Amino acid sequence: MADMSVDIAGLRLRNPVLLASGTFGHGAEYAGWMDFTRIGGVVTKTITMSPRAGNRPPRTAETPAGMLNSIGLQNPGLEGFIAEKLPALKDLPTAVVVSIAGTSVEEFAEMARRLDGLPGVHALELNISSPNMKDGGMLFGCNPKAAHGVTAAVKRAARTPVIVKLTPNVTDIAEVAAAVEEGGADAVALINTLLGMAVDARTRRPILGNVTGGLSGPAIKPVALAMTWKVARRVRVPVVGIGGICTGQDAVEFLIVGASAVQVGTATFVNPTCAIDVVEGIEAYCREANVKRVGEVVGTLKT
Amino acid sequence: MIQETGRILLHEAVAEGISLLRLEAPRIAAAIRPAQFVNLRVASSWDPFLRRPFSALRRDRTGGWVDLLYEVVGPGTAAMARLRPGDRLDALGPLGQAYNPPLEAGRVVLVAGGVGVVPLAFWADEEALRRGDAVLLFGAARRGRLPDLRRLAPPDLPVEVATDDGSVGHHGFVTDLMGRHLARGGCQVFCCGPTPMMRVAAGIAARFGAPCHVSLENHMACGFGACVGCVVEFPAETDPYRRFRRVCVEGPVFDATQIAWT
Numbered sequence: 001m002a003d004m005s006v007d008i009a010g011l012r013l014r015n016p017v018l019l020a021s022g023t024f025g026h027g028a029e030y031a032g033w034m035d036f037t038r039i040g041g042v043v044t045k046t047i048t049m050s051p052r053a054g055n056r057p058p059r060t061a062e063t064p065a066g067m068l069n070s071i072g073l074q075n076p077g078l079e080g081f082i083a084e085k086l087p088a089l090k091d092l093p094t095a096v097v098v099s100i101a102g103t104s105v106e107e108f109a110e111m112a113r114r115l116d117g118l119p120g121v122h123a124l125e126l127n128i129s130s131p132n133m134k135d136g137g138m139l140f141g142c143n144p145k146a147a148h149g150v151t152a153a154v155k156r157a158a159r160t161p162v163i164v165k166l167t168p169n170v171t172d173i174a175e176v177a178a179a180v181e182e183g184g185a186d187a188v189a190l191i192n193t194l195l196g197m198a199v200d201a202r203t204r205r206p207i208l209g210n211v212t213g214g215l216s217g218p219a220i221k222p223v224a225l226a227m228t229w230k231v232a233r234r235v236r237v238p239v240v241g242i243g244g245i246c247t248g249q250d251a252v253e254f255l256i257v258g259a260s261a262v263q264v265g266t267a268t269f270v271n272p273t274c275a276i277d278v279v280e281g282i283e284a285y286c287r288e289a290n291v292k293r294v295g296e297v298v299g300t301l302k303t
Numbered sequence: 304m305i306q307e308t309g310r311i312l313l314h315e316a317v318a319e320g321i322s323l324l325r326l327e328a329p330r331i332a333a334a335i336r337p338a339q340f341v342n343l344r345v346a347s348s349w350d351p352f353l354r355r356p357f358s359a360l361r362r363d364r365t366g367g368w369v370d371l372l373y374e375v376v377g378p379g380t381a382a383m384a385r386l387r388p389g390d391r392l393d394a395l396g397p398l399g400q401a402y403n404p405p406l407e408a409g410r411v412v413l414v415a416g417g418v419g420v421v422p423l424a425f426w427a428d429e430e431a432l433r434r435g436d437a438v439l440l441f442g443a444a445r446r447g448r449l450p451d452l453r454r455l456a457p458p459d460l461p462v463e464v465a466t467d468d469g470s471v472g473h474h475g476f477v478t479d480l481m482g483r484h485l486a487r488g489g490c491q492v493f494c495c496g497p498t499p500m501m502r503v504a505a506g507i508a509a510r511f512g513a514p515c516h517v518s519l520e521n522h523m524a525c526g527f528g529a530c531v532g533c534v535v536e537f538p539a540e541t542d543p544y545r546r547f548r549r550v551c552v553e554g555p556v557f558d559a560t561q562i563a564w565t
Binding site: 252 | 351544
């Protein structure tokens with residue numbers, strides 16, 4: 001079998017497939033159900049400094065080959081996470097990436113400082129790309145200068161590897177990727193959800209309580225592939241591809257355009273063990289392509 | 304949570320737009336309890352994308368099947384309606400919390416609207432709420448939309464029917480039937496149906512001082528707690544993290560006095 005291990009942001013992963021933030025909770029939802037020894041890692045649901053209630057419902061809507069969400073980062077807050085969620089995560093037999101979002105540069109740095117070195121925290125993912133956080137989130141990810149500032153502050157505050165998750169809701173995502181690389185990011189992950197909306201024509205009301213939300217699922221895969229390709233050509237740090245991945249073949253497409261690893265997100269809602277299917281699909285591809293290391297597939301697009 | 308590929312044993316219309324689907328899924332059938340649900344992958348393609356949740360109506364522990372009742376309301380259930388006996392369905396279940404075991408002495412008033420009868424009928428069957436201390440109040444739009452109750456509910460469970468057009472039973476809302484029972488005191492109400500009907504039922508129960516539990520069916524993406532989408536608000540909760548609770552994990556049954564009726 002091909003060597004499936006990859007290095008991302010100084011992390012050695014057994015294979016290039018992680019569970020994406022917000023689709024796996026903080027671990028308990030899959031306890032005793034998912035074989036975590038089969039996947040490369042998990043990214044926890046984003047935590048903020050203080051506990052958050054999240055947005056008012058309805059929070060989800062189905063759309064063609066995908067869905068909208070406007071959860072709004074419901075989470076127990078940094079200290080609640082450390083006390084209630086981290087102990088179980090610490091024992092997961094896979095890499096744990098903790099996703100954080102702040103409302104200011106200082107808050108990002110403070111959260112990173114607090115989490116730095118805690119057992120069970122193998123890397124941080126900076127969520128500067130949530131379309132559902134009015135006082136932070138995408139505000140940082142839309143502006144290359146702000147994105148640079150957040151990344152640099154977190155890098156100064158913590159030695160833990162830092163992955164920065166980027167938003168597609170920008171004019172030029174490669175510009176933002178270059179800025180966070182300059183700020184010291186060890187890797188970039190993309191894409192977060194696309195800003196979207198659903199309307200009930202009969203009542204003339206938005207379906208989501210928050211009016212707008214983030215689009216995910218197979219519907220966004222072509223957008224994610226194009227952005228991954230653009231970013232991978234621009235930066236030298238590893239790129240983690242995200243967006244509509246449901247099968248091993250989907251994942252391989254991201255590797256070909258330049259992603260060193262991928263995250264499986266919304267597909268997990270439909271098939272809770274989808275990430276394992278994705279791993280097996282990549283393994284099968286490597287076998288058929290007679291590839292000895294999965295890394296050999298990365299960035300092999302023929303144009 | 305069990306993931307199981309079930310085989311359809313029976314699939315037939317039981318009323319206008321309402322069908323019964325019997326799924327052979329022995330592990331889920333052995334485990335599922337009243338008010339719990341299964342989440343079905345109704346399409347083999349990615350569109351419609353999400354699973355569809357269905358409350359269990361009945362099960363045969365030895366035969367290994369579970370009965371579901373559903374109404375065609377959108378593309379997912381329309382795809383389901385095209386399935387035939389022998390077809391296979393990817394099922395996740397049992398999901399959610401079951402009804403708490405009954406119920407000290409006192410009368411149990413079950414208030415059902417349309418396919419909302421499903422968990423209540425299952426519960427009445429399994430918990431043997433037939434000692435003459437339970438009654439099922441069942442509302443439908445009209446006669447044609449009313450399934451044959453002898454096939455759904457335990458035969459000795461008293462049933463009172465209301466229809467919007469008066470074609471059978473009481474002419475009016477099912478909630479009109481509640482007062483006569485609640486006036487006797489010592490009642491507990493369990494309600495499942497459209498949200499406006501449950502809101503009215505909760506109000507009536509409150510006026511009579513009767514505890515009332517409602518079964519919610521908010522839109523779900525996953526059904527097993529990961530997406531945090533199907534939440535209901537607990538307005539009195541001071542911890543922000545617990546202000547919104549998941550219908551799929553903490554529910555689907557909630558105390559009607561604790562939740563926000565939006």
